[in-house]
Amino acid sequence: MSMKEVASWALNVCHARGVQFADCRIVDERQRGLATKNGKVGHAADSQSLGIGIRVLADGAWGFAATEDLARQGVELTAGQAVEIARASARVKQHDVRLAPEKAYTDDWTSPYQIDPFSISVEQNLDLLMKIDAELRAVQGITLAETNMNFRRYEQWYYSSDGADIHQVKYTTGAGYAAFAFAGAEIHKRSYPTSFGGQWQDRGYELIHELKLLENARRIAEECVALHRADQCPEGKFDIILDSSQLGLQIHESIGHPIELDRVLGMEANFAGTSFLTLEKLRKLKYGSELVNVVADARPEHGPGLGTFKYDDEGVPAQCTPIISHGLFTGYLTSRETAATVGLERSGGTVRGEGWNRLPMIRMTNVSILPGENKLSPEELIASTDHGIFFQTNRSWSIDDKRYNFQFGTEIGWEIKGGKLGRMLKNPSYSGITTEFWNSMDAICSREHWTLWGTPNCGKGQPQQVMGTGHGASPARFRGVKVGTAYKGN
Amino acid sequence: MLTKDKAQGTFDRVKKFSTADEIELLISGGRNALTRFANNTIHQNVAEENYVLSVRSVFEGRTARATTNRFDDESVRRCVLASEDLARVQAQDPDLLPVAGPEALSEGPAVGRAFVETAGITPADRAEGVAKIVQVAKRENLTTAGIYATSVSVEAVLNSRGLCAYHTQTSAEISVTMLAPDSSGWQKANSPDVRNLNPVALAEIAARKARESAAPQEQAPGRYTAILEPAAVLDLCGFMFWDWGGQAILDERSFLNNRIATQLFGNNVTIFDDVYHALQSGAPFDGEGVRRQRVELVEHGVPKRLVYARGTAERMRKSEHTAKVGPVEVTGHGLPLPNEIGEIPLNIVFAPPPEPKTVEQMVANTERGVLITRLWYIREVDPYEKILTGMTRDGTFYVEGGKVRHGIRNFRFNQSLIDMLKNVEEMGHPVRASGEESFDMVVPAMKVKGFNFTEVTKF
Numbered sequence: 001m002s003m004k005e006v007a008s009w010a011l012n013v014c015h016a017r018g019v020q021f022a023d024c025r026i027v028d029e030r031q032r033g034l035a036t037k038n039g040k041v042g043h044a045a046d047s048q049s050l051g052i053g054i055r056v057l058a059d060g061a062w063g064f065a066a067t068e069d070l071a072r073q074g075v076e077l078t079a080g081q082a083v084e085i086a087r088a089s090a091r092v093k094q095h096d097v098r099l100a101p102e103k104a105y106t107d108d109w110t111s112p113y114q115i116d117p118f119s120i121s122v123e124q125n126l127d128l129l130m131k132i133d134a135e136l137r138a139v140q141g142i143t144l145a146e147t148n149m150n151f152r153r154y155e156q157w158y159y160s161s162d163g164a165d166i167h168q169v170k171y172t173t174g175a176g177y178a179a180f181a182f183a184g185a186e187i188h189k190r191s192y193p194t195s196f197g198g199q200w201q202d203r204g205y206e207l208i209h210e211l212k213l214l215e216n217a218r219r220i221a222e223e224c225v226a227l228h229r230a231d232q233c234p235e236g237k238f239d240i241i242l243d244s245s246q247l248g249l250q251i252h253e254s255i256g257h258p259i260e261l262d263r264v265l266g267m268e269a270n271f272a273g274t275s276f277l278t279l280e281k282l283r284k285l286k287y288g289s290e291l292v293n294v295v296a297d298a299r300p301e302h303g304p305g306l307g308t309f310k311y312d313d314e315g316v317p318a319q320c321t322p323i324i325s326h327g328l329f330t331g332y333l334t335s336r337e338t339a340a341t342v343g344l345e346r347s348g349g350t351v352r353g354e355g356w357n358r359l360p361m362i363r364m365t366n367v368s369i370l371p372g373e374n375k376l377s378p379e380e381l382i383a384s385t386d387h388g389i390f391f392q393t394n395r396s397w398s399i400d401d402k403r404y405n406f407q408f409g410t411e412i413g414w415e416i417k418g419g420k421l422g423r424m425l426k427n428p429s430y431s432g433i434t435t436e437f438w439n440s441m442d443a444i445c446s447r448e449h450w451t452l453w454g455t456p457n458c459g460k461g462q463p464q465q466v467m468g469t470g471h472g473a474s475p476a477r478f479r480g481v482k483v484g485t486a487y488k489g490n
Numbered sequence: 491m492l493t494k495d496k497a498q499g500t501f502d503r504v505k506k507f508s509t510a511d512e513i514e515l516l517i518s519g520g521r522n523a524l525t526r527f528a529n530n531t532i533h534q535n536v537a538e539e540n541y542v543l544s545v546r547s548v549f550e551g552r553t554a555r556a557t558t559n560r561f562d563d564e565s566v567r568r569c570v571l572a573s574e575d576l577a578r579v580q581a582q583d584p585d586l587l588p589v590a591g592p593e594a595l596s597e598g599p600a601v602g603r604a605f606v607e608t609a610g611i612t613p614a615d616r617a618e619g620v621a622k623i624v625q626v627a628k629r630e631n632l633t634t635a636g637i638y639a640t641s642v643s644v645e646a647v648l649n650s651r652g653l654c655a656y657h658t659q660t661s662a663e664i665s666v667t668m669l670a671p672d673s674s675g676w677q678k679a680n681s682p683d684v685r686n687l688n689p690v691a692l693a694e695i696a697a698r699k700a701r702e703s704a705a706p707q708e709q710a711p712g713r714y715t716a717i718l719e720p721a722a723v724l725d726l727c728g729f730m731f732w733d734w735g736g737q738a739i740l741d742e743r744s745f746l747n748n749r750i751a752t753q754l755f756g757n758n759v760t761i762f763d764d765v766y767h768a769l770q771s772g773a774p775f776d777g778e779g780v781r782r783q784r785v786e787l788v789e790h791g792v793p794k795r796l797v798y799a800r801g802t803a804e805r806m807r808k809s810e811h812t813a814k815v816g817p818v819e820v821t822g823h824g825l826p827l828p829n830e831i832g833e834i835p836l837n838i839v840f841a842p843p844p845e846p847k848t849v850e851q852m853v854a855n856t857e858r859g860v861l862i863t864r865l866w867y868i869r870e871v872d873p874y875e876k877i878l879t880g881m882t883r884d885g886t887f888y889v890e891g892g893k894v895r896h897g898i899r900n901f902r903f904n905q906s907l908i909d910m911l912k913n914v915e916e917m918g919h920p921v922r923a924s925g926e927e928s929f930d931m932v933v934p935a936m937k938v939k940g941f942n943f944t945e946v947t948k949f
Contacts, residue, residue, distance in 0.1 A: 035830060038741070040583055042830035044576040047557035048569070051540065063613075066538040068559045081537055088613035089525070089532040092621050123579045143742040146830065182742035187873045267528045269635035270667040270676075271926060273866070273883075276948070357538040398867040398902075400881040405902055405947035407879050409871055427872065431902070431945060462526055462637050462665075463536070486871045486879060486904050489713065489942045 001070075003167075007159035009072050010054045013079035014161060019086065021057040021099065022079075023160035025313060026050075026070075027356035032118065035148040036129045039137065042146065044122065051356040054082045060096025061089035066357040100339035100347050102316050104163035109310040111170040112300065113204030117151035120205050125149050128214065129177075135217035136179045141225035144180035148197050149208070150456075156313075164315035172306065172468065173207045174200035174456060177217065179224040188426065190224035190411050192216050194245035195394050200454030200468060202304045223412060226424060233413050233428040235484030239388035240430055241381060241477045244445075246410055247369065248453040248471035249394050254434040255287075255294055256367040256469065258403040259323055259331070260460075261338040272460050273401025276434070277329065279342060285329040288438030291372065294324040296333055298349060298365035303452040305470020307365035309352075314360065316349035323367065327439070335362050354465035361461055366452065368472030372444040378475045381443055383419040389483060390414040390421060391428055396486070399434075407431035409486050429486035437478060445474035492517060492541050492644050494656040500543055500561060501648040507570040510547035510577070512589045513650045516777070516826055517543050519559075520643035520658075525616040528635035530624045532617060541644070546827060547573040548589060551582035553828055587801050589649040594780040594800070594820075599766045601657075601774050603682040604642070608660035611640040611684055619689040623666055626693035632700055634693065636666040640684060647779035657773035660684075663924065666692045667884060668700040672949065673897055675699025676864050676884035678721060680924040682771055699863055699885035703897025708946055709888055711901060715859035715915070716941035717852045717889065720923035720933045722862045727838070728928020729870060729878055730907055734787060735823065736802040737832025739811050745876045745908070746793055750815050755791040755911035758843055762786050763797060763823070763835035769922040769932045770837045777826035785821050787835060791911075799824025799833040838931040839920065846919040852937040854892045855916065860901070860943070861887040861894060868927045876907040880927075881947065901943040913939045 003026045014022035028050045035042035052075060053066040063086025067078040129147040136145035152172040159165055176198015178191040193199040193211055201207050242250060258275040262268055277285070288294075295302075298309055298318035309318055314336050321331045332338075334348040353360035382390065396409035413428030414421045452472040459466055501515045519541030526534040543566065544557040554576030558569040616638045627634035640662045647655040662684035668675045675696040679687050718726070730745065738744035764784040765774050774782050778800060785795055795816045798806065803820045806812055823833040853861060863885030871877040882900045889895065918935035 037830045041554075041580050041828065043828040044554040044580065045556065045828075046554075046572045046576060047542075047544075048565075049540075049542070049559045051559065053538075061532060062535060064534070064536040066536070066540070068540045085523075085535045085537060085613045088617040089535040091614070091617045092527065092530075092532045092624055094529065094531045121579070122576055126580065180741075180743060182747065182874075185874055187743060189873075265529070266633065266635060266669070267533055269528055269633075269669055269674075270526075270637060270665055357540055359534055359536050361534075396869040396871050396879060398869045398879045398881065400900060400902070400947045400949075401866050401883050402947075402949055404949070405881070405900075405945060407902060407904075407945070409879075429871065433948065462534075463522065463524055463639075485902075485944050486877065488904060488944050490872070490875065490877050490904060490906055490909075 003157040004159065006052065006070050006075055007157065009075045010052065010079040011159060011161055013076050014056050014083060017083045019056045019058040019083060021161055022055065024052055024054045025356055026052045026157040028155045029355060030153045032151045034125050034129060036133045037146050038144060039133055041126065049355060053353065053356045054079050055359065056082045056086050057097055058083050058086035059090035061086050061093050062097060063089055064359045097337055098340040099336040100344060102336060102347060104160060105311065105315060106165040107310065108167045111202045111308065113171045115205035117171060117173050117205040118153065132177050132214050132217045135214060136177065136221045139218065139221035139225055141181045142179050142221050143182045147177040148175065150174040158315055160315055166311050166315055168310060170202050171204055172200060172202050173204060174198060174454065175208055175211060175213060179221045181224045181228060183228050186228060188224050188227035190220045191393055192220045194453065196455060196457055200306055200456045202306060202308050227412060227426045230424040230426040233425040233484050235488060237480050238483045239385055239477060239479050240481045240483065241385065241388060241390045241475055243392045244451045244473040244475050245453050246391050246394050247473035247476055249397055250408065251367055251369055251471050251473060252455055252469060253397060253399045254403060254406055255323065256364040259333050260362045261332040261334045262362045264332065265338060265341060271462050276402045276404050281329055283328065283330060286327050286439065287324045287329040287435055288327045289441045290327050291444055292324050292327050292438050292441055293370040294367065295370065296321045296323050296350065296365050296367045302366050303472065305366035305452045306454040306456065306468030307470040312349040312351045313353050314347065314351045316347045319349045321348045333362050333364065352467060354467060358465045363467045364458065364469040366470030366472060371447040371450040371474045375446045376443065378445055378449060381445055381475060381477055382416055382421060385416045385419060385477060388416040389425065389428060390416055391430065404433050406434065407486060427487055430481050430483045431485045432481055437481065440478045440480060441476055442479055444476040450474040491642060492519065497646040497648065497656060498654065503563060503566050504545055504570055505650065507567040508547065510549055510574055512548040514546040514589050515543060515648045517541060517646040518644065520641055522641040524637055524639040525620055526637050527620050530627055530634055532620055535613065543569065545569050545573045547577045549577055551584055551586045552577045552580040553586055555828065585801060585805055587804065589651050590653055590778045590780055590800060591651045592653045595653055595655050595775055596781050598774055598781050601766060603659035603771060605660045605683045608640055608662045608682065608684040609642045622690050623693040626690060626697055627668060630697045630701065632697055633669045634666060639663045645773045647775065649779065653779045655775040655779040662687055664689050664692055666696045668696040670700045670704050673700050673703040673706060674884045675703065678924045680930050703885050703887060706897040706899045709898045711943045711946050713940045713942055715856050716938045717849060717856065717859055717861045718936045718938060719849060719863055720921050720935050721925040722865045723933045723936050724923045724931040725865045725868055725925035725927040726878060726907060727933065729868065730876060731835050731838060734796055734835050735833035736796045736798045736806045739796065739815055740805060740809055745874050750793050753791050754793055754908060755788060756914050757790045758914055758917065759788055759791050759911050760841035761788040762839045763837050764839045765837040767839045767932060770839065771930065772837060776822045776824040778824050780820060780822040780824060782822035785835065797821045797823035797833050797835045802832045836929055840933050842919050843917040847916045848918060849935050852916050853889050853894055856889045856892060859889040861889050871904060877904055878907055879904045899949055900947050902945040903942055904944045905942045910938050915939055
């Protein structure tokens with residue numbers, strides 16, 4: 001049986017029961033996770049999951065049901081359940097759901113990759129991880145070393161009652177490591193290439209080759225141990241420079257989430273929260289300084305980010321939406337439903353579900369800050385800073401439920417004095433109010449220092465869905481930022 | 491529902507395909523449904539049925555796991571083969587134990603947590619519950635958002651030494667947010683038995699909090715006496731139990747390293763892990779099928795015991811830490827192998843104080859303080875001093891002269907959890923509480939002196 005036939009069983013039931021719209025996604029997902037800890041295999045695991053999720057719009061309300069049973073009876077029963085659920089939803093509504101129009105596409109797309117990560121032997125992968133582990137633990141003072149490598153193949157068939165027929169395959173690769181040093185009353189940690197399990201992209205094994213994992217292990221371990229001798233990050237207002245991975249997370253939390261139109265419209269109020277970016281602020285709010293240009297770009301030409309695809313999970317083609325243009329707030333992340341609600345002609349194509357058994361919803365794609373147009377290296381940026389602090393690699397992150405007040409901590413900091421990197425600082429943190437912070441940005445490094453980071457662990461929705469998002473960034477400077485609050489009084 | 495017989499039948503098929511020295515099968519899954527509402531409308535409404543089988547193969551000190559949600563013979567065969575292929579290529583680990591024998595699942599108290607009333611809830615029933623919540627919102631000129639979820643789940647562990655552990659249970663959960671133009675209120679409850687949940691009562695409390703916190707005033711950050719409702723207590727305390735396993739000590743990533751048997755918290759703090767407690771939930775066995783024990787984690791402020799998976803207990807006995815960690819015994823808190831974490835106590839129960847106080851009594855006894863409904867986006871700032879940051883949310887009030895005076899703008903805090911549990915002045919009677927940052931617990935409301943609020947946000 002073909003996946004198209006399986007989908008037709010579902011769509012036929014929906015049609016027979018008089019729904020206004022239905023779509024279904026069949027997903028076949030394969031994952032491999034390998035990890036080591038202190039010279040041993042931490043875990044080695046493969047997993048596969050296959051099933052169908054059916055979404056229907058009936059009586060002006062949504063229903064969704066999913067099953068792993070792809071036999072005809074199971075699929076038809078599940079489609080009937082989705083219709084029953086939609087009709088139950090319709091008992092508590094204020095108005096009928098409307099969808100922004102979208103053409104029904106037929107297409108087949110695979111994310112570009114050079115080396116199928118599943119073709120590399122487990123022995124080879126574990127050998128690399130063990131070598132990194134040994135390098136980390138060769139540094140005296142390292143008390144815990146953890147490494148990881150993860151691969152995913154995500155194959156999806158999308159069909160709709162409008163006639164969409166889209167097949168997409170995505171490969172994801174991620175790898176990284178962390179060293180810990182416990183001594184006295186302090187535990188310090190250094191991660192590479194960044195925290196959250198390292199770097200993740202929608203690519204093949206070639207990413208592993210490019211990350212220079214082993215080459216950086218000794219330095220990372222030495223920095224971790226050295227943090228025990230470092231001075232405490234001072235408190236006060238400073239000019240700060242964020243490395244590109246920390247800036248990526250700053251974008252994620254203080255731009256990516258507040259621009260989700262479902263949040264703005266109150267649909268996430270019970271859990272993830274709402275947003276300060278209410279509708280009247282569009283094209284009026286000065287979100288950042290003139291140098292702040294941010295896009296939400298799911299198109300493959302943006303790069304192999306975790307938010308890259310050719311069509312979203314409503315069958316809408318990937319797009320590039322200007323979010324902040326020369327500091328002005330210019331766009332939201334939208335779905336077919338939310339676009340119609342606010343009177344847009346078309347969805348921005350940002351809807352994704354974690355798997356076959358989750359309802360697709362608005363998710364960040366690749367929300368990236370564009371690099372500076374004038375050539376500027378991190379070294380030149382530091383050289384032009386008289387007195388400041390350089391923050392590297394996220395350690396803690398928190399922001400309020402409207403996305404105004406944030407606080408971030410990083411694993412390591414460096415004092416900048418007279419245009420030069422000086423002493424190492426431990427426990428660095430900074431905090432602020434979103435728009436004040438972005439308006440204080442006065443320099444950003446150019447394209448050659450821009451990295452498209454992957455955030456594999458973005459949580460949203462009930463039941464909670466974990467999604468990968470992409471964030472391109474290059475190091476940038478912010479003036480007069482509050483530093484050190486995290487340890488104030490502790 | 492996947493019955494015990496079907497689980498056994500699946501294991502028989504797994505064995506047929508296995509060439510490993512030993513094999514273990516985990517089965518989990520069930521039926522989940524969740525009705526989600528916002529703007530006084532059901533806007534998302536989902537249901538799923540899914541089961542996974544997860545095979546762990548063992549060859550002389552080597553082990554790995556493969557998982558699938560396909561139960562046909564060919565998929566099971568491929569899953570077994572995948573776990574064997576992953577296991578075979580590893581270096582031998584001399585510390586890896588054989589799979590647990592059936593004696594590990596010794597007799598223990600029964601836990602009856604499957605209720606037909608919960609299993610029988612339909613989409614229409616959930617819609618009716620939501621409609622009642624919306625009625626409260628409309629009556630109060632508020633907007634409501636939340637969830638009403640029900641599930642039937644199964645967990646089973648079977649292995650080639652004859653262990654067979656099986657648990658099924660139901661769960662029901664309602665969470666309600668009420669939104670006013672410049673304020674909000676929130677309540678949440680969870681129980682295996684849907685009859686313990688009252689959507690209208692939750693909606694009324696959330697509505698009252700939204701109403702009473704309207705026109706919030708800005709209060710300067712600083713140290714205040716904080717009255718934390720149970721959900722706020724659990725969301726903070728949840729961050730420390732990840733450090734309570736023996737493996738965390740061995741890895742030297744726990745804030746309890748060098749602190750077991752010291753007076754770390756106040757004398758009034760006693761904490762158990764007890765899956766058998768009437769207000770608790772979950773299976774009475776761990777990820778290897780070992781029966782869970784009731785463990786006294788903290789006695790009068792002194793961390794007394796850790797929890798242990800089988801392998802961790804063996805490693806601890808041979809380690810340099812063993813003399814400093816109290817009794818070392820297998821407690822049935824292990825996660826499915828292989829894993830890096832080891833074990834976690836997930837059934838936390840705080841002991842009731844000799845003289846429990848209601849939140850109202852705590853307010854009446856407070857000259858100047860902050861009453862907190864709920865916390866949000868809590869993250870660890872410092873792993874050893876256990877400094878946590880986060881925000882208040884959905885009902886934060888200024889207390890003065892023994893009375894709740896008005897709503898205030900939400901605070902950011904940077905608070906050491908250790909210091910917080912040193913500074914508990916009053917406690918309520920422990921209740922089953924649900925939050926968003928941690929697992930459900932049986933916790934009291936707490937009045938804490940000197941809570942460290944460092945910043946204030948704009949709402």
